[in-house]
Amino acid sequence: MSDTTVTAALLIIGNEVLSGRTQDANLLHLARVLNEAGVQLREARVVPDVETEIIAAMNALRQRYDYLFTTGGIGPTHDDITAEAVARAMGRPLMENPEARRRLETHYRAAGLELTEARLRMARTPEDAILIDNPISSAPGFQVENVFVLAGVPKIMQAMLDHIKSRLRGGQRVLSHTVSCNLGEGIIAAGLGEIQRRYPQVDIGSYPRFGASGSFRVAVVLRHTDTDLLTTAAHEVATLIQHLGGEVEQITVDA
Amino acid sequence: MSDTTVTAALLIIGNEVLSGRTQDANLLHLARVLNEAGVQLREARVVPDVETEIIAAMNALRQRYDYLFTTGGIGPTHDDITAEAVARAMGRPLMENPEARRRLETHYRAAGLELTEARLRMARTPEDAILIDNPISSAPGFQVENVFVLAGVPKIMQAMLDHIKSRLRGGQRVLSHTVSCNLGEGIIAAGLGEIQRRYPQVDIGSYPRFGASGSFRVAVVLRHTDTDLLTTAAHEVATLIQHLGGEVEQITVDA
Numbered sequence: 001m002s003d004t005t006v007t008a009a010l011l012i013i014g015n016e017v018l019s020g021r022t023q024d025a026n027l028l029h030l031a032r033v034l035n036e037a038g039v040q041l042r043e044a045r046v047v048p049d050v051e052t053e054i055i056a057a058m059n060a061l062r063q064r065y066d067y068l069f070t071t072g073g074i075g076p077t078h079d080d081i082t083a084e085a086v087a088r089a090m091g092r093p094l095m096e097n098p099e100a101r102r103r104l105e106t107h108y109r110a111a112g113l114e115l116t117e118a119r120l121r122m123a124r125t126p127e128d129a130i131l132i133d134n135p136i137s138s139a140p141g142f143q144v145e146n147v148f149v150l151a152g153v154p155k156i157m158q159a160m161l162d163h164i165k166s167r168l169r170g171g172q173r174v175l176s177h178t179v180s181c182n183l184g185e186g187i188i189a190a191g192l193g194e195i196q197r198r199y200p201q202v203d204i205g206s207y208p209r210f211g212a213s214g215s216f217r218v219a220v221v222l223r224h225t226d227t228d229l230l231t232t233a234a235h236e237v238a239t240l241i242q243h244l245g246g247e248v249e250q251i252t253v254d255a
Numbered sequence: 256m257s258d259t260t261v262t263a264a265l266l267i268i269g270n271e272v273l274s275g276r277t278q279d280a281n282l283l284h285l286a287r288v289l290n291e292a293g294v295q296l297r298e299a300r301v302v303p304d305v306e307t308e309i310i311a312a313m314n315a316l317r318q319r320y321d322y323l324f325t326t327g328g329i330g331p332t333h334d335d336i337t338a339e340a341v342a343r344a345m346g347r348p349l350m351e352n353p354e355a356r357r358r359l360e361t362h363y364r365a366a367g368l369e370l371t372e373a374r375l376r377m378a379r380t381p382e383d384a385i386l387i388d389n390p391i392s393s394a395p396g397f398q399v400e401n402v403f404v405l406a407g408v409p410k411i412m413q414a415m416l417d418h419i420k421s422r423l424r425g426g427q428r429v430l431s432h433t434v435s436c437n438l439g440e441g442i443i444a445a446g447l448g449e450i451q452r453r454y455p456q457v458d459i460g461s462y463p464r465f466g467a468s469g470s471f472r473v474a475v476v477l478r479h480t481d482t483d484l485l486t487t488a489a490h491e492v493a494t495l496i497q498h499l500g501g502e503v504e505q506i507t508v509d510a
Contacts, residue, residue, distance in 0.1 A: 015460050018296045019431070020286030021476060022462070024279075028299070031275030040450035041273045043308075046282070046299040049460070053298075076441045118444030123312035137471065153463060176274070186331045189373030193333035205270050205304070206332035207277070208408060216392065221276060 004225075006171035008034055009061040010044040013072040013082055014152055017046050019172045025154045027073045029190040030228035033161050038170025039067060049073060062147050067168065072152030074141065076118040082149060083142075090144055097125040107138030110180055133163040137138075143167070172204075172225040177234040183246035184208070184216045191240040192220065199233045212232050217249075259480075261426035263289055264316040265299040268309055268327040268337055270408055272301050280409045281326045282325035288416050294322060294424025304328060309340040317344075317402050322423065327407030329396065331373040337404060338397075340383035345399055352380040355395050362393030388418040398422070427480040429458075431509045432489040439463070439471045446495040447475065454488045473506075 008128045010030055016022040024046070031041045042065060047053040054073075063066040073082030087094040100123040101182035108115040125131070132141035132148065134156055141160045150160045180189070185208050198203045203223040208216045220237050224230050238248045265285055271277040279301070286296045293470045297320060302308040309328075317323040328337030342349040355378040363370040372493035380386070387396035387403065389411055396405045396415045405415045436443070440463050451459045457479040463471045475492050479485050 015458060015478075016297065016462060016476070017282070017284060019429075019476075020283050020290055020296075021431075023283050027272070028275055031273060035275055041275075042303060044273065044301040048297060075461070077444045078451050079460050100305050113439070114440075116441045116445065118448075119441035121444075150502060155465070174274075174279065176276075184368070186368075186374035188373045188377075189332045190371065193373075195321045203270060205334050206330070207271060208330060210410070221271070221274075223270075223274065 004171040006039045006043045006067070006169065007065045007170055008039050008067040008069060009042060009065040011054070011057050011061055011068060011070045012152075013049065013070055014046070015048045015079070018048055026150075026152070026157050029154065029158055030036070030069055030071075030161065033165065034168075036175060037168045038173040039166055039168055040174060049079045051081055051085050051088070054082065055089040055215065056238075058085065058089045058147070062145070066146060068147045069150060071150050071157055074122065074139065074149060074151055076116075076121050076208040080121070080181075081119075082123050083126070086144060086147060086149055090126060090147070092126040092144065094124050095127050095153050096120070096123050097129065097131065097142075100125060100131055100142075101219065103131075103140060130151070132160045135159050135163075161228075174223050174225055175227050175230055176221055176223045177230045178250070178252040178254075179220045179237045179241070179248060180217070180224070180250040180252075181220070181241045181246045181248050182217055183241060183244060185218045187244055187246070187254060188218060188240060191244065192237065195233065195236050195240065195241075196237075199229070202229065203234050204237075234241070259426040260391050261294045261322070261424065262297045262304055262347045263294050263321040263324060264297060264308070265387045266300040266312050266316055266323060266325045267299065267407075268304065268325055269301070270303045270334070271304055274326075281405075281407070284409065284413055285324055285326075285416065288420065289423075290429060292420055293428040293457065294423055294440065295426075295429060304334045304336060306336055306343070309337065311345040313340065313344045313402070317353050317400070317432040321401060323402045324405060326405050326412055329394065329404060329406055331376050331394075335376070338379050338381070341399060341402060341404055345381060345383040345402070347383070347399065349379050350373070350382050351378050351383065352386065352395075352397075353382060355386055355397075358386075358393050389503045390414050392416075421425060429478050429480055430482050430485055431478045433505075433507040433509075434475045434477070434489055434492045434496070434503060435472070435505040435507070436475070436496045436501045436503050437472050438496060438499060440473045440502070442474060442499055443475070443495060445501065447492065450488065450491050450495065453491075454484070457484060457488050459488070459492075480492045484487070
Protein backbone atom coordinates (compact mmCIF):
# COMPACT_ATOMS: atom_id res chain seq x y z
CA MET A 1 0.00 0.00 0.00
CA SER A 2 1.51 3.33 -0.98
CA ASP A 3 1.64 6.42 1.22
CA THR A 4 -1.10 7.92 -0.86
CA THR A 5 -3.64 5.23 -0.06
CA VAL A 6 -6.14 6.43 2.52
CA THR A 7 -8.69 3.92 3.80
CA ALA A 8 -11.94 3.97 5.73
CA ALA A 9 -14.59 1.72 7.23
CA LEU A 10 -18.25 2.26 8.01
CA LEU A 11 -20.05 0.98 11.11
CA ILE A 12 -23.82 1.03 10.74
CA ILE A 13 -25.46 0.92 14.17
CA GLY A 14 -29.07 -0.09 14.28
CA ASN A 15 -31.49 -2.92 14.96
CA GLU A 16 -33.74 -1.52 12.25
CA VAL A 17 -31.30 -2.43 9.49
CA LEU A 18 -30.77 -5.98 10.79
CA SER A 19 -34.48 -6.56 11.33
CA GLY A 20 -35.31 -5.68 7.73
CA ARG A 21 -37.35 -2.63 8.74
CA THR A 22 -35.04 -0.13 7.07
CA GLN A 23 -33.05 -0.22 3.85
CA ASP A 24 -29.66 1.30 4.56
CA ALA A 25 -28.82 4.16 2.22
CA ASN A 26 -25.76 5.52 4.00
CA LEU A 27 -23.19 3.01 2.76
CA LEU A 28 -23.74 3.89 -0.89
CA HIS A 29 -23.63 7.62 -0.24
CA LEU A 30 -20.53 7.43 1.97
CA ALA A 31 -18.71 5.28 -0.59
CA ARG A 32 -19.30 7.84 -3.31
CA VAL A 33 -18.36 10.87 -1.23
CA LEU A 34 -15.21 9.16 0.06
CA ASN A 35 -14.23 8.13 -3.42
CA GLU A 36 -14.39 11.74 -4.56
CA ALA A 37 -12.27 12.71 -1.59
CA GLY A 38 -9.60 10.11 -2.40
CA VAL A 39 -10.52 7.83 0.50
CA GLN A 40 -11.14 4.12 -0.15
CA LEU A 41 -13.98 2.45 1.75
CA ARG A 42 -12.61 -1.00 2.58
CA GLU A 43 -15.12 -2.56 4.94
CA ALA A 44 -18.56 -2.03 6.41
CA ARG A 45 -20.32 -3.68 9.32
CA VAL A 46 -23.87 -3.58 10.63
CA VAL A 47 -24.32 -4.20 14.36
CA PRO A 48 -27.34 -3.99 16.68
CA ASP A 49 -27.94 -1.38 19.40
CA VAL A 50 -25.87 -3.35 21.91
CA GLU A 51 -23.00 -1.54 23.57
CA THR A 52 -20.54 -4.44 23.68
CA GLU A 53 -21.12 -5.13 19.98
CA ILE A 54 -20.65 -1.49 19.02
CA ILE A 55 -17.45 -1.17 21.06
CA ALA A 56 -15.92 -4.37 19.69
CA ALA A 57 -16.61 -3.44 16.08
CA MET A 58 -15.51 0.15 16.60
CA ASN A 59 -12.18 -0.85 18.10
CA ALA A 60 -11.50 -3.39 15.37
CA LEU A 61 -12.24 -0.91 12.62
CA ARG A 62 -10.74 2.33 13.93
CA GLN A 63 -7.40 0.65 14.51
CA ARG A 64 -7.27 -0.94 11.11
CA TYR A 65 -8.35 1.90 8.81
CA ASP A 66 -7.39 5.55 8.53
CA TYR A 67 -10.95 6.69 9.17
CA LEU A 68 -13.99 5.14 10.77
CA PHE A 69 -17.47 6.52 10.16
CA THR A 70 -20.45 5.46 12.22
CA THR A 71 -24.12 6.06 11.43
CA GLY A 72 -27.05 5.80 13.80
CA GLY A 73 -27.76 5.86 17.51
CA ILE A 74 -27.27 9.56 18.30
CA GLY A 75 -30.88 10.58 18.92
CA PRO A 76 -32.62 11.34 22.24
CA THR A 77 -34.16 7.95 23.09
CA HIS A 78 -33.03 5.08 25.30
CA ASP A 79 -31.87 3.03 22.31
CA ASP A 80 -29.45 5.78 21.19
CA ILE A 81 -26.24 4.63 22.82
CA THR A 82 -23.56 5.49 20.28
CA ALA A 83 -22.06 8.42 22.23
CA GLU A 84 -21.59 6.27 25.36
CA ALA A 85 -20.14 3.45 23.28
CA VAL A 86 -17.63 5.72 21.55
CA ALA A 87 -16.57 7.25 24.88
CA ARG A 88 -16.05 3.81 26.36
CA ALA A 89 -14.29 2.42 23.29
CA MET A 90 -11.87 5.34 23.27
CA GLY A 91 -11.35 5.60 27.03
CA ARG A 92 -12.67 9.13 27.37
CA PRO A 93 -15.31 10.41 29.77
CA LEU A 94 -18.72 11.24 28.33
CA MET A 95 -19.62 14.86 29.07
CA GLU A 96 -22.12 17.52 28.17
CA ASN A 97 -20.54 19.54 25.37
CA PRO A 98 -21.26 23.26 26.04
CA GLU A 99 -21.30 24.23 22.36
CA ALA A 100 -23.60 21.33 21.50
CA ARG A 101 -25.92 22.41 24.31
CA ARG A 102 -25.90 25.97 23.05
CA ARG A 103 -26.89 24.80 19.57
CA LEU A 104 -29.75 22.71 20.93
CA GLU A 105 -30.97 25.62 23.07
CA THR A 106 -30.99 27.96 20.09
CA HIS A 107 -32.70 25.42 17.84
CA TYR A 108 -35.47 24.43 20.23
CA ARG A 109 -36.08 28.00 21.36
CA ALA A 110 -36.49 29.10 17.75
CA ALA A 111 -38.84 26.20 17.09
CA GLY A 112 -40.88 27.00 20.21
CA LEU A 113 -40.18 23.52 21.56
CA GLU A 114 -39.03 22.43 24.96
CA LEU A 115 -35.42 21.31 25.37
CA THR A 116 -36.37 18.20 27.33
CA GLU A 117 -33.88 16.19 29.33
CA ALA A 118 -34.05 13.56 26.61
CA ARG A 119 -33.14 16.10 23.95
CA LEU A 120 -30.25 17.29 26.12
CA ARG A 121 -28.77 13.80 25.84
CA MET A 122 -27.88 14.81 22.30
CA ALA A 123 -25.41 17.36 23.71
CA ARG A 124 -23.27 14.60 25.21
CA THR A 125 -19.97 13.74 23.54
CA PRO A 126 -16.75 12.12 24.62
CA GLU A 127 -14.31 14.68 26.09
CA ASP A 128 -12.55 16.89 23.52
CA ALA A 129 -14.76 15.82 20.65
CA ILE A 130 -14.94 18.11 17.62
CA LEU A 131 -18.55 18.81 16.66
CA ILE A 132 -20.02 18.06 13.25
CA ASP A 133 -22.70 20.51 12.11
CA ASN A 134 -26.28 19.34 11.68
CA PRO A 135 -28.09 22.01 9.64
CA ILE A 136 -31.35 20.07 9.72
CA SER A 137 -32.16 19.31 13.33
CA SER A 138 -29.17 20.94 15.09
CA ALA A 139 -28.13 17.95 17.27
CA PRO A 140 -24.51 17.60 16.19
CA GLY A 141 -22.42 14.61 15.26
CA PHE A 142 -18.84 14.57 16.46
CA GLN A 143 -15.32 13.51 15.67
CA VAL A 144 -12.93 11.88 18.14
CA GLU A 145 -9.49 11.10 16.70
CA ASN A 146 -10.16 9.23 13.46
CA VAL A 147 -13.77 8.35 14.28
CA PHE A 148 -16.63 10.37 12.78
CA VAL A 149 -20.00 9.85 14.43
CA LEU A 150 -22.91 10.68 12.11
CA ALA A 151 -26.69 10.48 12.28
CA GLY A 152 -28.59 7.53 10.84
CA VAL A 153 -31.31 9.51 9.07
CA PRO A 154 -29.88 9.76 5.52
CA LYS A 155 -30.76 13.42 4.97
CA ILE A 156 -28.93 14.42 8.16
CA MET A 157 -26.08 11.99 7.59
CA GLN A 158 -25.52 13.51 4.15
CA ALA A 159 -25.54 17.06 5.48
CA MET A 160 -23.02 16.10 8.17
CA LEU A 161 -20.80 14.45 5.61
CA ASP A 162 -20.87 17.62 3.49
CA HIS A 163 -19.68 19.49 6.52
CA ILE A 164 -16.68 17.26 7.24
CA LYS A 165 -15.56 16.47 3.69
CA SER A 166 -12.95 19.19 3.85
CA ARG A 167 -11.49 17.70 7.06
CA LEU A 168 -10.60 14.45 5.34
CA ARG A 169 -7.03 14.12 4.14
CA GLY A 170 -7.56 12.04 1.02
CA GLY A 171 -4.99 10.15 -0.98
CA GLN A 172 -4.92 9.59 -4.68
CA ARG A 173 -8.38 9.26 -6.06
CA VAL A 174 -9.41 5.91 -7.50
CA LEU A 175 -10.91 6.46 -10.95
CA SER A 176 -13.06 4.01 -12.85
CA HIS A 177 -13.82 3.10 -16.44
CA THR A 178 -16.80 0.89 -17.20
CA VAL A 179 -17.04 -1.13 -20.41
CA SER A 180 -20.54 -2.53 -21.05
CA CYS A 181 -21.11 -5.19 -23.67
CA ASN A 182 -23.66 -7.62 -25.03
CA LEU A 183 -21.73 -10.80 -24.15
CA GLY A 184 -22.12 -13.03 -21.12
CA GLU A 185 -19.49 -13.29 -18.38
CA GLY A 186 -18.67 -16.86 -19.35
CA ILE A 187 -17.61 -15.74 -22.83
CA ILE A 188 -15.27 -12.94 -21.80
CA ALA A 189 -14.00 -14.55 -18.58
CA ALA A 190 -10.87 -16.22 -19.97
CA GLY A 191 -9.69 -13.16 -21.89
CA LEU A 192 -10.58 -10.87 -19.02
CA GLY A 193 -8.56 -12.97 -16.59
CA GLU A 194 -5.67 -12.68 -19.05
CA ILE A 195 -5.96 -8.88 -19.05
CA GLN A 196 -6.14 -8.87 -15.25
CA ARG A 197 -2.89 -10.85 -15.17
CA ARG A 198 -1.20 -8.30 -17.44
CA TYR A 199 -2.54 -5.39 -15.37
CA PRO A 200 -2.30 -6.78 -11.83
CA GLN A 201 -2.40 -3.31 -10.33
CA VAL A 202 -5.78 -2.49 -11.91
CA ASP A 203 -8.85 -3.71 -10.00
CA ILE A 204 -10.98 -5.34 -12.72
CA GLY A 205 -14.51 -6.40 -11.77
CA SER A 206 -17.12 -8.11 -13.88
CA TYR A 207 -20.80 -7.49 -13.13
CA PRO A 208 -23.56 -9.43 -14.85
CA ARG A 209 -26.95 -7.96 -15.53
CA PHE A 210 -30.01 -9.30 -17.28
CA GLY A 211 -30.35 -8.25 -20.91
CA ALA A 212 -33.70 -7.56 -22.53
CA SER A 213 -33.96 -11.14 -23.81
CA GLY A 214 -33.34 -12.63 -20.37
CA SER A 215 -29.74 -13.45 -21.27
CA PHE A 216 -26.87 -12.13 -19.20
CA ARG A 217 -24.80 -9.19 -20.31
CA VAL A 218 -21.84 -7.79 -18.53
CA ALA A 219 -20.31 -4.54 -17.34
CA VAL A 220 -16.56 -4.63 -16.77
CA VAL A 221 -15.38 -2.05 -14.25
CA LEU A 222 -11.70 -1.09 -14.12
CA ARG A 223 -10.44 0.93 -11.15
CA HIS A 224 -7.09 2.58 -10.52
CA THR A 225 -5.63 5.97 -9.68
CA ASP A 226 -3.88 6.39 -13.06
CA THR A 227 -6.21 7.48 -15.84
CA ASP A 228 -3.75 6.65 -18.66
CA LEU A 229 -3.33 3.12 -17.37
CA LEU A 230 -7.11 2.81 -17.12
CA THR A 231 -7.61 4.02 -20.65
CA THR A 232 -5.10 1.48 -21.96
CA ALA A 233 -6.57 -1.42 -19.99
CA ALA A 234 -10.15 -0.45 -20.89
CA HIS A 235 -9.13 -0.36 -24.54
CA GLU A 236 -7.85 -3.92 -24.20
CA VAL A 237 -11.16 -5.00 -22.73
CA ALA A 238 -13.02 -3.34 -25.60
CA THR A 239 -10.73 -5.06 -28.13
CA LEU A 240 -11.30 -8.42 -26.42
CA ILE A 241 -15.06 -7.97 -26.67
CA GLN A 242 -14.84 -7.17 -30.39
CA HIS A 243 -12.51 -10.14 -31.04
CA LEU A 244 -15.11 -12.36 -29.42
CA GLY A 245 -17.76 -11.04 -31.80
CA GLY A 246 -19.43 -8.86 -29.21
CA GLU A 247 -20.39 -5.25 -29.23
CA VAL A 248 -19.15 -2.60 -26.83
CA GLU A 249 -22.34 -0.81 -25.88
CA GLN A 250 -20.87 1.91 -23.73
CA ILE A 251 -17.65 3.06 -22.10
CA THR A 252 -18.27 5.25 -19.07
CA VAL A 253 -15.53 7.28 -17.45
CA ASP A 254 -15.99 8.50 -13.88
CA ALA A 255 -12.99 10.74 -13.55
CA MET B 256 -30.07 -16.60 25.04
CA SER B 257 -32.71 -19.31 25.18
CA ASP B 258 -32.59 -22.58 23.28
CA THR B 259 -35.17 -21.23 20.92
CA THR B 260 -33.06 -18.32 19.76
CA VAL B 261 -31.49 -19.02 16.38
CA THR B 262 -29.07 -16.44 15.00
CA ALA B 263 -27.45 -15.62 11.68
CA ALA B 264 -24.98 -13.29 10.03
CA LEU B 265 -24.59 -12.08 6.46
CA LEU B 266 -21.29 -11.61 4.65
CA ILE B 267 -21.60 -9.47 1.54
CA ILE B 268 -18.64 -10.07 -0.75
CA GLY B 269 -18.00 -7.48 -3.40
CA ASN B 270 -15.90 -4.46 -4.34
CA GLU B 271 -18.93 -3.05 -6.13
CA VAL B 272 -20.80 -2.45 -2.87
CA LEU B 273 -17.82 -0.77 -1.19
CA SER B 274 -17.03 1.38 -4.22
CA GLY B 275 -20.54 2.81 -4.32
CA ARG B 276 -21.30 1.26 -7.69
CA THR B 277 -24.06 -1.01 -6.40
CA GLN B 278 -26.74 -0.54 -3.76
CA ASP B 279 -26.97 -3.78 -1.79
CA ALA B 280 -30.48 -5.20 -1.72
CA ASN B 281 -29.69 -8.60 -0.23
CA LEU B 282 -29.41 -7.61 3.43
CA LEU B 283 -32.97 -6.31 3.59
CA HIS B 284 -34.40 -9.34 1.81
CA LEU B 285 -32.44 -11.84 3.91
CA ALA B 286 -33.46 -10.11 7.14
CA ARG B 287 -37.13 -10.41 6.24
CA VAL B 288 -36.99 -14.01 5.09
CA LEU B 289 -34.99 -15.06 8.15
CA ASN B 290 -37.39 -13.27 10.44
CA GLU B 291 -40.29 -15.23 8.98
CA ALA B 292 -38.30 -18.41 9.50
CA GLY B 293 -37.61 -17.60 13.18
CA VAL B 294 -33.94 -16.78 12.60
CA GLN B 295 -32.51 -13.51 13.92
CA LEU B 296 -30.01 -11.66 11.75
CA ARG B 297 -27.47 -10.29 14.23
CA GLU B 298 -24.65 -8.90 12.15
CA ALA B 299 -23.66 -8.11 8.59
CA ARG B 300 -20.32 -7.31 7.02
CA VAL B 301 -19.25 -6.10 3.61
CA VAL B 302 -15.75 -7.10 2.47
CA PRO B 303 -13.89 -6.67 -0.84
CA ASP B 304 -12.97 -9.47 -3.28
CA VAL B 305 -9.81 -10.29 -1.35
CA GLU B 306 -9.36 -13.87 -0.21
CA THR B 307 -7.75 -13.16 3.16
CA GLU B 308 -10.50 -10.67 4.02
CA ILE B 309 -13.26 -13.09 3.04
CA ILE B 310 -11.71 -15.94 5.03
CA ALA B 311 -11.18 -13.86 8.17
CA ALA B 312 -14.73 -12.52 8.17
CA MET B 313 -16.20 -15.91 7.33
CA ASN B 314 -14.41 -17.64 10.19
CA ALA B 315 -15.37 -14.95 12.69
CA LEU B 316 -19.03 -15.09 11.71
CA ARG B 317 -19.63 -18.80 11.14
CA GLN B 318 -18.26 -19.63 14.57
CA ARG B 319 -20.30 -17.03 16.36
CA TYR B 320 -23.75 -17.44 14.80
CA ASP B 321 -25.93 -20.45 14.04
CA TYR B 322 -25.98 -19.66 10.33
CA LEU B 323 -23.80 -17.65 8.00
CA PHE B 324 -25.04 -16.52 4.60
CA THR B 325 -22.73 -15.11 1.97
CA THR B 326 -23.69 -13.22 -1.18
CA GLY B 327 -21.53 -12.55 -4.22
CA GLY B 328 -18.43 -13.90 -5.89
CA ILE B 329 -19.72 -17.17 -7.34
CA GLY B 330 -19.74 -16.26 -11.05
CA PRO B 331 -17.32 -17.38 -13.79
CA THR B 332 -14.79 -14.53 -13.82
CA HIS B 333 -11.38 -14.05 -12.18
CA ASP B 334 -12.83 -11.86 -9.42
CA ASP B 335 -15.25 -14.60 -8.31
CA ILE B 336 -13.28 -16.22 -5.52
CA THR B 337 -15.88 -17.12 -2.92
CA ALA B 338 -15.79 -20.88 -3.52
CA GLU B 339 -12.01 -21.02 -3.02
CA ALA B 340 -12.27 -18.84 0.06
CA VAL B 341 -14.97 -21.02 1.65
CA ALA B 342 -12.97 -24.17 0.91
CA ARG B 343 -9.88 -22.67 2.50
CA ALA B 344 -11.75 -21.22 5.48
CA MET B 345 -13.35 -24.58 6.21
CA GLY B 346 -10.30 -26.74 5.47
CA ARG B 347 -11.90 -28.71 2.67
CA PRO B 348 -10.52 -29.32 -0.81
CA LEU B 349 -12.17 -27.45 -3.68
CA MET B 350 -13.47 -29.90 -6.27
CA GLU B 351 -15.63 -30.10 -9.35
CA ASN B 352 -19.07 -31.11 -8.11
CA PRO B 353 -20.49 -33.68 -10.58
CA GLU B 354 -24.12 -32.69 -10.03
CA ALA B 355 -23.29 -29.00 -10.44
CA ARG B 356 -21.47 -29.83 -13.68
CA ARG B 357 -24.46 -31.82 -14.92
CA ARG B 358 -26.76 -28.87 -14.24
CA LEU B 359 -24.50 -26.47 -16.10
CA GLU B 360 -24.23 -28.88 -19.06
CA THR B 361 -28.01 -29.19 -19.27
CA HIS B 362 -28.54 -25.45 -18.96
CA TYR B 363 -25.99 -24.35 -21.54
CA ARG B 364 -26.94 -27.12 -23.98
CA ALA B 365 -30.59 -26.05 -23.81
CA ALA B 366 -29.58 -22.41 -24.32
CA GLY B 367 -27.37 -23.31 -27.28
CA LEU B 368 -24.37 -21.80 -25.51
CA GLU B 369 -20.91 -23.17 -24.97
CA LEU B 370 -19.98 -24.46 -21.54
CA THR B 371 -16.66 -22.61 -21.48
CA GLU B 372 -13.89 -23.40 -19.04
CA ALA B 373 -14.79 -20.19 -17.23
CA ARG B 374 -18.39 -21.30 -16.84
CA LEU B 375 -17.21 -24.67 -15.56
CA ARG B 376 -15.58 -22.84 -12.66
CA MET B 377 -19.12 -22.43 -11.36
CA ALA B 378 -19.30 -26.21 -10.81
CA ARG B 379 -16.56 -26.05 -8.18
CA THR B 380 -17.55 -26.43 -4.52
CA PRO B 381 -15.78 -27.45 -1.36
CA GLU B 382 -15.91 -31.24 -0.87
CA ASP B 383 -19.25 -32.60 0.33
CA ALA B 384 -21.11 -29.36 -0.23
CA ILE B 385 -24.89 -29.53 -0.57
CA LEU B 386 -26.07 -27.69 -3.68
CA ILE B 387 -28.55 -24.82 -3.62
CA ASP B 388 -30.80 -24.62 -6.69
CA ASN B 389 -30.54 -21.70 -9.07
CA PRO B 390 -33.67 -21.74 -11.24
CA ILE B 391 -32.57 -18.66 -13.15
CA SER B 392 -29.09 -19.32 -14.51
CA SER B 393 -28.48 -22.86 -13.18
CA ALA B 394 -25.06 -22.26 -11.57
CA PRO B 395 -25.79 -23.45 -8.04
CA GLY B 396 -25.01 -21.99 -4.66
CA PHE B 397 -23.98 -24.41 -1.96
CA GLN B 398 -24.10 -25.16 1.73
CA VAL B 399 -21.15 -26.38 3.80
CA GLU B 400 -21.96 -27.02 7.46
CA ASN B 401 -23.71 -23.84 8.66
CA VAL B 402 -22.52 -21.66 5.76
CA PHE B 403 -24.86 -20.91 2.84
CA VAL B 404 -23.18 -19.49 -0.24
CA LEU B 405 -25.56 -17.49 -2.42
CA ALA B 406 -25.31 -15.41 -5.58
CA GLY B 407 -24.95 -11.63 -5.45
CA VAL B 408 -27.52 -10.81 -8.15
CA PRO B 409 -30.64 -10.14 -6.06
CA LYS B 410 -33.05 -12.05 -8.30
CA ILE B 411 -30.89 -15.19 -8.10
CA MET B 412 -30.10 -14.69 -4.42
CA GLN B 413 -33.81 -14.53 -3.66
CA ALA B 414 -34.56 -17.66 -5.66
CA MET B 415 -31.78 -19.52 -3.85
CA LEU B 416 -33.09 -18.37 -0.50
CA ASP B 417 -36.56 -19.64 -1.41
CA HIS B 418 -34.99 -23.00 -2.10
CA ILE B 419 -33.20 -23.31 1.25
CA LYS B 420 -35.79 -21.73 3.56
CA SER B 421 -37.13 -25.14 4.48
CA ARG B 422 -33.62 -26.31 5.49
CA LEU B 423 -33.35 -23.68 8.20
CA ARG B 424 -34.19 -24.79 11.70
CA GLY B 425 -35.75 -21.62 13.07
CA GLY B 426 -36.44 -20.72 16.66
CA GLN B 427 -39.29 -18.69 18.01
CA ARG B 428 -40.27 -15.99 15.61
CA VAL B 429 -39.70 -12.38 16.66
CA LEU B 430 -42.91 -10.43 16.11
CA SER B 431 -43.21 -6.68 15.92
CA HIS B 432 -45.77 -4.00 16.71
CA THR B 433 -45.24 -0.48 15.39
CA VAL B 434 -46.89 2.54 17.01
CA SER B 435 -46.68 5.68 14.85
CA CYS B 436 -47.49 9.08 16.31
CA ASN B 437 -47.34 12.80 15.64
CA LEU B 438 -44.91 13.64 18.46
CA GLY B 439 -41.15 14.07 18.29
CA GLU B 440 -38.69 11.64 19.85
CA GLY B 441 -37.61 14.19 22.43
CA ILE B 442 -41.16 14.38 23.79
CA ILE B 443 -41.78 10.69 24.21
CA ALA B 444 -38.21 9.69 25.12
CA ALA B 445 -38.50 9.86 28.92
CA GLY B 446 -41.75 7.90 29.08
CA LEU B 447 -40.53 5.45 26.48
CA GLY B 448 -37.37 4.78 28.47
CA GLU B 449 -39.61 4.14 31.46
CA ILE B 450 -41.64 1.58 29.49
CA GLN B 451 -38.42 -0.05 28.28
CA ARG B 452 -37.31 -0.40 31.91
CA ARG B 453 -40.59 -2.10 32.81
CA TYR B 454 -40.39 -4.40 29.78
CA PRO B 455 -36.65 -5.12 29.63
CA GLN B 456 -37.23 -8.23 27.56
CA VAL B 457 -38.99 -6.33 24.77
CA ASP B 458 -36.73 -4.67 22.18
CA ILE B 459 -38.15 -1.14 21.87
CA GLY B 460 -36.77 1.05 19.09
CA SER B 461 -37.65 4.62 18.26
CA TYR B 462 -37.34 5.82 14.65
CA PRO B 463 -37.76 9.45 13.68
CA ARG B 464 -39.12 10.52 10.34
CA PHE B 465 -39.87 13.86 8.83
CA GLY B 466 -43.50 14.93 9.11
CA ALA B 467 -45.24 16.93 6.38
CA SER B 468 -44.43 20.21 8.14
CA GLY B 469 -40.72 19.41 8.39
CA SER B 470 -41.05 18.49 12.05
CA PHE B 471 -40.00 15.10 13.31
CA ARG B 472 -42.52 12.39 14.06
CA VAL B 473 -41.75 9.00 15.42
CA ALA B 474 -42.46 5.33 14.91
CA VAL B 475 -41.95 3.14 17.97
CA VAL B 476 -41.18 -0.47 17.09
CA LEU B 477 -41.59 -3.17 19.73
CA ARG B 478 -40.15 -6.62 19.07
CA HIS B 479 -40.50 -9.87 20.98
CA THR B 480 -41.59 -13.46 20.45
CA ASP B 481 -44.68 -13.18 22.70
CA THR B 482 -47.60 -11.46 21.00
CA ASP B 483 -49.55 -10.91 24.26
CA LEU B 484 -46.59 -9.18 25.84
CA LEU B 485 -46.19 -7.06 22.71
CA THR B 486 -49.85 -6.07 22.73
CA THR B 487 -49.60 -4.99 26.37
CA ALA B 488 -46.40 -3.01 25.88
CA ALA B 489 -47.66 -1.39 22.66
CA HIS B 490 -50.81 -0.37 24.51
CA GLU B 491 -48.64 1.35 27.11
CA VAL B 492 -46.81 3.23 24.37
CA ALA B 493 -50.12 4.33 22.87
CA THR B 494 -51.35 5.47 26.29
CA LEU B 495 -48.13 7.42 26.85
CA ILE B 496 -48.58 9.20 23.53
CA GLN B 497 -52.15 10.17 24.40
CA HIS B 498 -51.12 11.35 27.88
CA LEU B 499 -48.56 13.60 26.23
CA GLY B 500 -51.27 15.16 24.08
CA GLY B 501 -50.24 13.32 20.94
CA GLU B 502 -52.18 11.24 18.50
CA VAL B 503 -51.56 7.60 17.70
CA GLU B 504 -51.69 7.58 13.92
CA GLN B 505 -51.32 3.89 13.35
CA ILE B 506 -50.55 0.62 15.09
CA THR B 507 -49.16 -1.97 12.72
CA VAL B 508 -48.85 -5.62 13.68
CA ASP B 509 -46.45 -7.84 11.74
CA ALA B 510 -47.40 -11.16 13.25
